[in-house]
Amino acid sequence: MPSVDTEQTALPAETSAPSFADLGLPPAIVSALAERGVTSPFPIQAATIPDALSGKDVLGRGRTGSGKTLSFGLPLLVTLATDGGRTQAKRPRGLILTPTRELAMQVADALDPYARILRLDMKVVCGGTSMPRQIEALRNGVDVLVATPGRLRDLIDRKVCILDSVKIAVLDEADQMADMGFLPEVTEILDQVPPGGQRMLFSATLEKEIDTLVRRYLSEPVTHEVDPSAGAVTTMSHHVLVVKPKAKAPVTAAIAGQDGRSIAFVRTQLGADRVADQLREAGVRAEPLHGGMTQQARNAVLERFKGGGLDCLVATDVAARGIHVDGVDVVLHVDPARDGKDYLHRAGRTARAGRSGTVVTLALPHQRKTVFGMLERVDVNAARHIVDGVFTDSLAKVIGSGSLTDMEADTVEREARSAQRDADDMIARAERQAQRAAKLHAEAARLRDRAAKERSGEIPMASSHDDFADRPAKHSRKPYRGQGGGGGRRFERRDGDKWGGKPRNGSRRDDRGHARREERGGERRGGQAGFGGKNKPRWRDRNA
Incomplete structure (x- = not known):
């Protein structure tokens, strides 16, 4: 246990379990919890949610799987949704720090349905995921940021995340952050959070490694240690x-x-x-x-x-x-x-x-x-x-x-x-291949029979047009302008100009799509040297 003077609060075993509504959560959240089969709070939730909703700093310990995420997540969301504040670009109002990216995603997945109900935007920022998307989200404004220390520090260094508007900061699995060597990053991040806001620290264990964080950042925290050792x-x-x-x-x-x-x-x-x-x-x-x-x-x-x-x-x-x-x-x-x-x-x-x-x-x-x-x-x-x-x-x-x-x-x-399953799969694949092979053999036999009849004169020789007219072409090329019907004149590109684009060297197109030249000073620019010789046109009339 940390060597700090905190109020120790526990939920007596004989006390009847309260409902989520009794803890002070709004009806919309209570209904959403019930829809997901969450009707009775776990001991750690029943003990911490009222204090967290009242704005107190909370130091909570509960074994893994005891429901700590909702213990800090629901009060955080409800407080931000009801405080009347507005989130600015690059400035989140809520921050949840986790030691690993898996845990960050798990926390976000657990809280996202309730954030949507309260119309709050939540974003995960962690290593191994797209930083440009995270930067874009921060620029658009994120109410709650769920982050790992390393990636969050990178975003702060890039000046795309500013923590001067954070009102509630949460450290989840704080002891693992200490074990993994994240304390320098964590303290650097929390130093940028303005004083006076709410702090919550949750962990499966509360040992000496957490003492520094508790003393430095939590103000008169209420400690809840309701679960036994794992x-x-x-x-x-x-x-x-x-x-x-x-x-x-x-x-x-x-x-x-x-x-x-x-x-x-x-x-x-x-x-x-x-x-x-x-x-x-x-x-x-x-x-x-x-x-x-x-x-x-x-x-x-x-x-x-x-x-x-x-x-x-x-x-x-x-x-x-x-x-x-x-x-x-x-x-x-x-x-x-x-x-x-x-x-x-x-x-x-x-x-x-x-x-x-x-x-x-x-x-x-x-x-x-x-x-x-x-x-x-x-x-x-x-x-x-x-x-x-x-x-x-x-x-x-x-x-x-x-x-x-x-x-x-x-x-x-x-x-x-396992070998039998593999064998069954191989047999099924072999049967499919055998069926395909039989079809191909039949097609080849049909074509050879037709070829023999053509050679004997029994049937007329198929032309490429007759034989393949009904087959879709693998590649189709659109005709150049002027190649369509109506006897239009066909032109061939010689210098790589694109139809419909801006012509090179000042040439323009008339209403028929043909290129025409601008004359400057009595000279045709298209006939200048360097374009195939003096006065040599850039377009060759194939019908001439």
Whole structure:
């Protein structure tokens, strides 16, 4: 916890849950929430929205997936919509800073429907996306800017974004900004926000790294810490599987290949690509997600995962906070997290919004002590299993197999199903190609039969006009002016002048479209030397 004097406020467990209308939100927003199935506020929302609407600085902590986005987003939108202010070009009135572009897009997607209802313009500015479009939007005027620190600083340096009109500034996942080394950029940005406005800081954890930001920018903040640690969520079960190196890939495939969706975390981009390849070879629909991919490719992978087109997403820690997907059944630490904080952020991808989830860590024998110590420091009670021989009932439930041999058989069966799907696709493509080939053979036979009858005189020889008159021409050329009907004279261009354009050397066109020359001083300019010789006309009459 930050070493600052703040008012600690918590929502008692026995208190009946209020409605969004009770929190002070306008009826239009309450109705829009209900239309999307959001009828009861989460604890962090019930605790923070009233204070945020009253204009207080807020310091909030809630585990990932606890609803922090609406906690700061709805009050921000409502306040800007009702304060009577007007947004000027290049000067947003609301600012939300996030550490990653994925999270920035997730925040904007979550808040955009309510911004539209309140007639507020929102724009995401982050790396990997079009800067010219962002500049154009800022010049047209943006009410709320959702930004990553690096891209926002670039726009400020270009003088296309000015923060002297910001009334409400929000830091989302502030501790990750500190972990990623963004504190210099964040402080540089917040220094340009005029004092006296509202500040809100939300994070999954509130530790010493946040102390500097809290002391410097928040004024008498109200602190809300209503959710337990991510590791203590009762709907989330934790397991550590001690595996030998040779068994790591098969165990990964066994867990990721079960029914439901899973996210497998690795440490490096190359590791993500490698593990995804291994899973696909084992019959699991998997794709990597990491910072080495373009934003377009990352968005496409996330959409396929959300839409059910993938069984497993293999991600690096850059995605640990940016992925907001409901319905993730298993989080698999293929590579153990570096520290307890990373573990909690990864684990927060499952057991969201009251759902249950499983968190599994694969540890090699030499990693056991490190992993067990890390989990103890963050107060995570994880079941410990040794993957060898016949599995216990609890381990069999996690892996989905009763023994190593069963696991290997399941993996081979998945590979067989994947191979069969590929074979079926190849057979279908082969059948389509065979049908096309049969049609082409028939056409070739018909043409050869006709050619033989033509040679024997049985039928007249087809001319090119007769044979192809009914076929559309591949290329069509419009005639030059004068080539149409009516016996008009045809002219041929010799010097590259364009019909309809401004003629060169002062020549003009008459009403018939023919070029005529202007005479200056008794000379025809078209007949000057340098244009094909003295008095040689630029246009040749092909009918002469």
